[in-house]
Amino acid sequence: MSITAQSVWNNCLNFIKDNIQPQAYKTWFEPIVAVKLQENALSIQVPSKFFYEWLEEHYVKILKVSLTKELGENAKLVYIIKMENTYGNKQPFTEKIPSSNRTPVKAQDVDIPLDNKSPELKNPFVIPGIRNVKIESQLNPNYSFENFLEGDSNRLARSAGLAVAAKPGGTSFNPLLVFGGVGLGKTHLAHAIGVDIKDKYPEKTVLYISAEKFTQQYIDSVKKNNRNDFIHFYQIIDVLIIDDVQFLSGKSGTQDVFFHIFNHLHQNGKQVILTSDKAPVDMQDIEQRLLSRFKWGLSAELQHPDFETRVSILKNKLYRDGVEMPDDIVDYVAKNIKTNVRELEGAIISLIAQSSFNKKEITIDLAKQIVEKFVKNTKREVSIDYIQKIVSDYFQMDVETLQSKTRKRHIVQARQLAMFFAKKMTKASLASIGSQIGKRDHATVLHACKTVDNLSSTDKQFRKYVEDITKKLSV
Incomplete structure (x- = not known):
């Protein structure tokens, strides 16, 4: 043979x-x-x-x-x-199996840069060239499980987070994807898991990073021709936490590099934790192979907290700040601010500030004034500028792109949605809306509103856009 x-x-x-x-x-x-x-x-x-x-x-x-x-x-x-780099160099290099008493001799006639016998892994968070430097986790110790109160709205996500923190990489919750609307505690929970892991396993390398920062680091690595250093750095992380992973939408290069990093970490029993403002099934412009990886573990949703949970959150906040407040006032705030935890805590902080600065006793009347002003201020934010920002963020573009003259379909649809919501949620005239959204005339705005209505009734995906943006603008 x-x-x-x-x-x-x-x-x-x-x-x-x-x-x-x-x-x-x-x-x-x-x-x-x-x-x-x-x-x-x-x-x-x-x-x-x-x-x-x-x-x-x-x-x-x-x-x-x-x-x-x-x-x-x-x-x-x-x-x-078989190596990828920005110059497309796929030329191989050869290496003999070394004897036990000599080091390998690298071929000299190759273009692949092999200057260092043992190239140092670069840490994007420290000055390059420093050996054995500790990788800072970027975690906020104030975000802990202790002040992430459990309720029906977050029980699954919190329990999964505790399981992951107890045994990172050793549960079926890998990756753990936490998703939900603005201000419901996704970032808090992600940090809490990381903080708990660092307490239990000090030797593990934990890193928290936003998807936006990750993308920027990748772009920088391509510009500087050290893409491999970027990959190698992330491959040595034991627990990688990426916040707002939906930001990778439409960024094919970043998605590709994250796919390979994810595979390496997962295959080596490392833990990946992700947060997103939507479930994997609703993510747009994310490659299917990456979405399938997101679904390998557990996707846990954070929902709007119910009344009892809102009361517990407020009481915990007051206790941590050393402030006493009558139960009826706490109940009043919890009943009237239902949107998210961030606004709930913001209202109670405003109430404490008003009381302390003006030397007023905290009464139900003062609470009513604060809550009324707070709710009004929140609603007042729904201006045409605010609508354009929300729609632009949702479609991962800047406001200038949304307002531009381009006829690319996804940009046109974003622009039409901004006009639709401006007409629906503000008192501005059609002419005023058109003027503020790319200097269009009133006929364009009218056409946009009709198009959105038509597509909403015939196109399931477009209807999802309208529902998602409505939720964001209602927060």
Whole structure:
């Protein structure tokens, strides 16, 4: 029987599989492809330079033993690195299996930058070039489970968060995706999980980052031609927390790099925690392969807190601030501000401030004044400018793009929705709305409103846009 690269490599794999952990085999050996066999040199293809370095650091002995068994003492292993970079350089480099008493000699006639024997992993949060620096978690210690009060609206998400914090990477809740509207506590819960993990497992590397910051770091890494350093940095994180993951919508490059980072972390038993303002099924312009990963673990929704939970939140806030307040006043605030936790706490802070600055006793009348002003101020924010900002944010574009002359379909639809909501939620005339949204005339606004009405009744996805933006504007 003729000896082929595949048959030699299969025999090596059988030996390796019997001598290492199944998870390690799956992660580091299953992706390798046998390419060719030339005399006693076997060429294998690996996905990245990082992959090659990891094999050389952790598995060089077992590779040497397995290949020597197949090809004899003079066996050689040639790595072909199928590598992506901004210059499209896919040229391979070769590497002999080293003897135990000498270090590898890298080929000199290749363009792939291999200046350092052991390239340092870059930390985007510290000055480059400092070795063994501690990665700051970016967590806010004030966001804890203690002040994230449980209620029917958040019980599943909170319980899942506690389970993840007790055993990061060791539960079926990986990834844990927490989703819900503005001000319901997604960021608070994400931080709380991270803070608890750091308390229980000080040796673990935990990192909290917004999807927006992650995207900006990726863009910077591409500009500076150190995309691989960016990937390597995120691959060493034990617990990665990404806030507002819906921000990746439409950003194909960032989605691609996050997909590979996610896979690496998941395959190595690391924990991924994500937050979003919508469930995976409702996310737009996110690749299906990424959405399928989001659904691997648990998606837990945070809903608007019920009356009892709102009362508990207010009492906890008052207790932490060392302030006493009659129950009837707490009940009044909880009954009248139902939208979200952020506004609820904002109202109670305003009430305390008014009482302290003006030296007034906290009475039900004062509470009524504050709540009335607070609700009015909240409603007053629904201006044409505010509507444009909400719609722009929802479609991941800036207001200038929304107002521009472009006829791209998704931008036109965003502009029409802004006009529709401006007519529906403000007292401005059609001419005034058109003037403020890209200097259009009243006929354009009228046409936009009719188009939105028609699409809402015939297009399920468009109806979802209207419902989502309505919720955001009602907050």
